[in-house]
Amino acid sequence: MFTETKVSGQVENLYGIMAEFNDPESLLDAANLARLEGxxxxxxxxxxxxxxxxEAIGFRSNWVERLVFVGGVCGATGGFMLCWWITVVAYPHNVAGRPLNSWPAYVPITFEVMVLIxxxxxxxxxxxxxxxxxxYHPVFNVERFARASRDRFFLCIEASDPKFEPAATRQFLARLNPQEVMDVAL
Amino acid sequence: MRVKPEDREFTSVATLDPGPDKVIGPGHDYGSVTDEIGGVVFRPFLKTPRQMFIGFAFAFLLVNLLMIAVTWLFVRGVGVWGIDMPVAWGFAIVNFVWWIGIGHAGTLISAILLLLKQDWRTSINRFSEAMTLFAVACAGMFPILHLGRPWLAYWLLPYPNTMWMWPQPRSPLIWDVFAVSTYATVSLLFWFTGLIPDFATMRDKAGNPTARKIFGTLAMGWRNSAKHWARYQKAYLLLAGLSTPLVVSVHSVVSFDFAVAIVPGWHTTIFPPYFVAGAIYSGFAMVLTLAIPVRRWYHLEDLITMRHIECMSKVMLGTGLIVAYGYAMEAFMAWYSGGQFERYAFVNRMWAGGYWWTYWVLILCNILIPQALWSRRVRMSIPAVFVIALVVNVGMWLERFVIVVTSLTRDYVPSSWGMYYPTIWDWSTYLGTIGVFLALMFLFIRVLPAISIFEMREVVHHTGKEPTHVHGD
Structure with missing residues (x-):
């Protein structure tokens, strides 16, 4: 079913054009179509x-997990070195001739510092x-956008896109059967 | 029947509990869960349920009791407590272990059940993470108050100092410092990260400009972008993955405080797993103790359903059985090892010592009474589950009392045996931390979304595939 889509007030300095949907499935379809459109x-x-x-909007990133891996390795190394340095270098204690580098006893602190970092x-x-x-972010200039944190789903094609052309983009979004298409002021 | 979601924040119409099969009441959509949970926070101050005022006043009274007790402690020193040789670890350590244990259910619910994809975790996770945080805050107070010179607590941290002294990283007590401070930090991060998208919801929903500014600041500009969500979910999953071994390690390290020492009754290899199970046992008891009244006061029966209560009862029953196995193994090994002192520690614990009755009350509270949960009728009865949860809270506290105090009263040398009698200041400090915990919980429920809103929307998305009413405007 195709319903008449409202296209609300157009603005001069565009950040992008936004379409509002009622459910996640429509948003997902719209995002896929926008990508296919170029x-x-x-x-x-x-x-x-x-x-x-x-994935539908073409976003890929694995930086979070890489950073966490590096953080974990640094934490573990730091935790172990802290224990080693205290017991071997800074404050050595000879306890009945046991080795100063008593690494099994360092495991709990090494683990905890790894998790922490x-x-x-x-x-x-x-x-x-x-x-x-x-x-500040321009999307908040759209009044209805407050519902993005409640029950509405939005797709915003940004003006920085090489294929962006206000009238054509507006038309394209309107064809996706949204609730409304809105201009996002910069 | 349900009223319109918009009205909910101002009405107290009984909501429908969908029973033990569903995690969410009928007819909910994205907007209605948002309104129902947000409505608790945006209720006008005077419309706060009366029980919350009474509860908070009671808790605040106990907080003041703590203030007095701690002031007196600082003035006179730890001698105001009943501790002496040989029982130098009295209530302070009992309460420390008890509180830390209570915290563990929160991490279990938020992290382990997330990894196991348990749908019933969602409406209780925020709540139990807050419980973790406040329980750890209470726990953290005790070892510091017990130090004798609490103002020198920072000596426990490895930092370059003019004394040229360093903490001993081979000691479980220092492991404890690292474990508990890591646990507190990670619990805070987990809780706060979970709250960020909900802060954004509250920001967009707030009518009051001050509330909008506060929630807006806390949300840090979160705008629900798919790119944000993608990174967010990865970070959240990693936090869950890291918290899972962390929670096991924390109570293991706490148990090392005992197990590494040579005191009979402490020096046992079963301690780490049995402490972890006990921690989860007591923690679930505490979640139930808190969730049952709150869901009633705020009419959240359609979000915290019988399914949640039944699942928690089952976890309680299961972990309770592990704890029972732990008690049995302790007793068996005391006999089987043939060790004279270990065997005596048990005779002392069960009937020869001055605290024999605490052991049997503990068995009653932790093993016998919770067996009632095998019956579905009991699990379906809110008052019964509530009472059993309270009983388990008491039982787990007694367990720590039996371990800490009874073992210390009679160790190797009979000439230095001695009893420990808690003073009024021991009790005041303990009750005071219960006050801190409850007061913080009451405040949390009043000012922050106590149920994760965005995760409830996911539940709506996954369970409510059948068309619910999409209200246009």
Whole structure:
């Protein structure tokens, strides 16, 4: 069924053009179609993670897991070296001739520091890669966008896309059977 | 019948519990779960359920008791407690282990059940993560208060200092410092990361500009972008994967505090697994103790359903049986090892010592009474589950008392045997931390979304494939 789509007020300085959908499946279809149409610079917004949506807008990244791996290795090395350095170099104790480098006793601290650093890296890395904290973003200029954190799903094709052309993009989005198509002011 | 979701924040109409098969009540859509959970936070102050005010006032009273007890402790020193030789580890260590254990259920629910893809974890995970955080805060207080000179607690950390002294990294007590501080930090990160998208929801939903600013700041500009979600989910999964071995390691390390020592009744290899199981046992008991009243006060029966309560009861029953196996093995090994002192420690624990009755109350609370949970009728009865959860809380506290105190009263040299009698300051400190815990829980439920909103939307997405009403506007 095709319904008449509202196209709301057009603006001068465009960040992009946004279409609103009612459910995740429509958003996923729209994102796939936009990619097939040749659009590359776009983002999809949903109130919860939607499986396959990131792939549909052509997003691939494995930086979080790489960073966490590096964080974990650094943490483990640091934790072990801390124990080793304290017991062997800084504060050696001869306990009945037992070896100073008593590595089995270092395992708990090594493990805990590894987990600690890896977890901090996961959270801080995720936030920084996402560009957060970010005090301003154009998508919030759209009033209806507040529902992206509630029950609506949005696809935004950005003006930086080489194929972006306001009238044509607006028309293309309107053909995807959205609730509404909106211009996003910069 | 359900009322319109928009009305919910101001009504207290009984909501429908869908029973033991469903994790969410009928008729929910993305908007209605958002409103129901957010509505708890956006309720006008005076519309807060009366029980919350009474509960908070009671908890706050206990917080003040803690303040007095701690002040007196700082003025006079640890002598105000009943501890002395040979029982130098009294309530402080009992409470430390008890609180840490309670925290563990939160991590289990948020991390391990996430990895196991258990759908019933979702509406209780936020809540139990907060419980973890506050329980660890209470736990962390005790070893520091027990130090004698608590203002020098930072000496436990390895830092370059003018004394040229370093902590001993071969000692379980220092492992404890690392384990507990890592656990507290990771629990905080896990909890906060889970809250970020919900902060964004609250920001977009808030009518009050101050609330919008506060939630907006906490959300840090989260905009629900698919790219954000992709990285977010990876980070969340990694946190879960890292927390899973962490939670096992933390209580293992806590058990090393005992198991590595040579005190009879402590020096046992079964301690790590049996402590971890006991921790989860007591933690689930505490989640039930908190979730049952809260779901009633805020009418969240359609989000925290009988399925959640039944699953938690089953976990309690299962971990309780592991704990029972632990008790049996301890007793068996004491007899089978033929060790004179180990065997005496058990005779002392069960009937010869001054605390024999605590052991039998513990067996009653932790092993006998919870067996009622085999019956589905009991699991389906909210009052019965609530009472059993309380009983298990008491039982697990007694378990730590039996381990810590009874073992210390009579060790190798009969001439230095001695009893431990808690003073009013021991009790005040203990009750005071219960007050801190409850007060923080009450505040948390009032000011932050106590159920993960975005994860409930996922539950709606996965369970509600059948068309629910999509309300246009």
């Amino acid at each position: 659009y590359r610079e776009m983002d999809a917004y949903a109130p919860m993670p939607v499986e396959g949506l990131a 890896a977890c901090i890296t996961a959270v801080v890395g995720m936030l920084l890669l996402n560009g957060l904290p970010q005090p």
